[in-house]
Every structure is written in structure tokens, then in C-alpha cells.
Amino acid sequence: MSNSGYVPNLPNKPLWLLAELTYACPLQCPYCSNPLEFAKYKNELSTDDWKRVLREARKMGAAQLGFSGGEPLVRQDLEELIAEARQLGFYTNLITSGLGMDEKRIKAFKDAGLDHIQVSFQASNEEMNNLIAGTDAFQHKLEMARLVKKYDYEMVLCFVLHRQNIDQIRDVLDLTVKLQADYVELATTQYYGWAYHNREHLLPTREQLQRAEPVAHEFQERLKGKMRIFYVVPDYYEVRPKACMNGWGAVFLTIAPDGTALPCHAARQLPGMEFPNVRQHSVEWIWNQSPDFNRFRGFEWMKEPCRSCPEKEKDFGGCRCQAYMLTGDAANADPVCDKSPHHHVITDVIDRAARIAAGRESVARPILFRNPKNSRALLEAEAKQPETPQPA
């Protein structure tokens, strides 16, 4: 017998299904990755639609399921969907702010077979948290974090870090120790959707990162064996792009609240795509046959410098959405890569963040909270004057 225990990967299947059940959310986080125009998608899938999607995706080989949103707890059929998913053999993850949760619901999730809960926090102290989230959510979240543990789940906490709160990283980690968390994700803001719109307010400076990193490492060392801490530097500060979604149409399948199928949750903004909808097509057709899911598979679509790059099989040229947002062409290299001729777009943004933080320049527009009113206002402005990506 061998101790190694692993067999090689089989051909690609949609292993990871992200079910964005709703865009509704009681929070208004300005770093939300939902699309800016979420207010225009009103037609949510029904319980039966979701059950069919779950069955079809499971048959295709999907094993991991994330219930997300918006805030998935807004859906009153969540318990029913968890039970269905678990019965199909999914490993079920709930990605939540904790708002809308109470003990009765956690117990119902447990009974339905929910495997895992991740609770997201906005910051370490009540004031900052309520400021960032725009509600009195904090005490409730602390209570929910404790309840998660009471129902024999690992306590998994996610803190989204950005310029406004990254200097409080020590307070954040002290809080997680006090709560006896099992796993803490210090998630750096990813600049999509609302976060992209608010980027000038959110991107940390290089100095902030240099201060934060040793603190994260100090806690990692100190809590070895007790609490796992996951910390990553924002990709804007890297010189190689992330292997976004492990490649387009490789393992991830997102279903948006209205049934639109996406290779990642930010892809909706890409031009020239008409992403298929599960109301019209089977998951099998969408994954294997649809033109959009095949669009950036493999390496044929690549331009230089990716096409001849020895690292293309490692990072797949980075993120298509980031390439589109920052260079105007989704088939370009992700400009995070310093081999990209557009890399200066990233360094310019970093330099400007430093000047803004130092008070030498001011932000171009006020921070915009993610809510239906602001979404509708953006849609109206868009109708008058279409917003194009920033030219490189």
C-alpha cells in the first residue's frame, strides 16, 4: 500500500458551484463584488429551479457548493435547498454576514446537513464595523460567531481588509483570538463591482501592507496548531497575476440570482458575451457547449506576452475581468503581471493611493455604498452616458 493517497486529476468538471441565491442584502458594504447594476436583476430563480440546477450540476461532478449572495439568509427556502444539496452529496458551505441568522435557523441548517459556515466581518470594532457596513450589525455577528461553534461547526471568520481598516489588523486578530476562532481569513479586497467603483477609497498603500504583514505573521506563528490564519497581499501589489478561478470554465460555475451562468461571479460585465441562463439551458450544455464558457478555455485565445509565456499554464494569464476593466480587452494579459505592456495602469493606481493617503491628492468621487438606490442611480447615469473601462 502507498502512503501518498492521491490519484491524478481527471478531465475538467465544474467541481465548484457557487449559488448566488439573491442580490438582496441588509448590508451596504462598499467593497461588495456584486455587479453595480444588481438592481436591474429582479427575477430570482424559484426553489424548484435551484433544485434542478443542483441536481444537474451534481450529475456533472460538482462536489462543493457555496450558498452566497447578496445575503443568502434572505432566502426563506435556504433550509430546503441545503437539505436537497446535502442529500445529493454536495459539501455545503454557507457564506454569510450572519444577519438574518438566529439559533433556530442555525439548528435548522444543522438538521438539514449543512457542512460549513463562514461568517464575514467588516472590521474589529463596533464603530468601524457599523460605519463600513452601514448598520448595527456587530453585536449580532459576535453572537452568531459563538452560535456557530455551539452547533459544532468550525468557527470560520472572514475579514475584508482595505485602506480604511487594515491598520487595525492587530485589533482584528485579537478579536478572533477572544472569540476562539478556528480559521481566520484576512481577505484582501478584490477590485470588482462596487469595490472597483470605490477603489480609490479602498486600496491600501504599500506602507500599510508593510506594517500589516508582520502582524499577520506574528499571529500565525503564535497560534500555530490553534487557529489557522490565511493572509494574502492584494494582487495589485504582486508582479504575477492570480490563477483566477483556476482558469476560465475550468472548475468554477457561478449561478447568479436570475439564473445567469457565469465562469466567475464578476464576469457579467464582460462585453460581447451573452451568458446562458439555466432557465433556458441545461447545466450540461452551459458547461460543455456554450460559446461563452469555451471562450477563454485553453490557451488559443491568448495574446502576447501570455501566448509564448512559460508561466501561462500556471496563471492562465490572470483574470479576464481585470484585463477588461484595466486594459479594455478581456483577452489581454492581466495587467498585474509586470510582463504586461499595461502594467503601468496598476502602478499608477498604487502611486495615486499613496498620494491620496498622504493628503497630497483627493479622491475623485465620494465612497458609494452598495444599495439598490445607488445601483438604480448608476443605471440611470449609465443610460445617459455609458461608462467604458478606463483606457490604458
Added chain:
Amino acid sequence: MAEAKEIKPTGKVYGADSVPQIVRGKRLQWEEAQNCWVILYPEGMIKLNNSSAEIMRRIDGTRSVAEIISDLKRAFPGVELDNDVYAFMEVAHEQQWIRPKPAQ
């Protein structure tokens, strides 16, 4: 999905009387689409080869390592597997797939 790294066990945790159990949050199941047994955990999946799966399937939080070995010997007569099972327990422990059940 994450592929677990090869980890060399650092100590001996499991004896004949130890009762291993799968840790909270991890789940062993047959995965039809992969044609193998897998361990599922938050955001990941580990595919098991046949011999690892045969051992893992017998870890139920009630059977001791010695009982698991006897059971395997009944299923695979004539195979010398004691050392492999003990070694597997240590690796699975390092990987945080299993924990010994505290003595009653």
C-alpha cells in the same frame, strides 16, 4: 481543488488500541464523477487511491487500529499490511483528516 502535499509524519500518535475518527468538517464519500473515494472539506476535495480508501472507510470512531487491521486482513487475505496501516494513520493525522478519539 487543492491537492494535499506529501507530509512526512513527525511522531507516533496511533497504537493498536487507538480509535481514529474523521475530524469535524471533513467528510468521506464515494464520488461517482471521480470514480474514487474522496475526502471533502471546506472548499476542497482530496481524491484517495484504493488502499487509502480501504483504510479510511473503516475509520468510524468506534473501531481501534487493531480492529481495522483485522478487518482489512479478512478483506485482503494474505496481504501483509500492518506497517502500512500504522504509517497511514500518522500521515492522515498530519494531514488533519483524522484524530484519535480521547480515551473514555
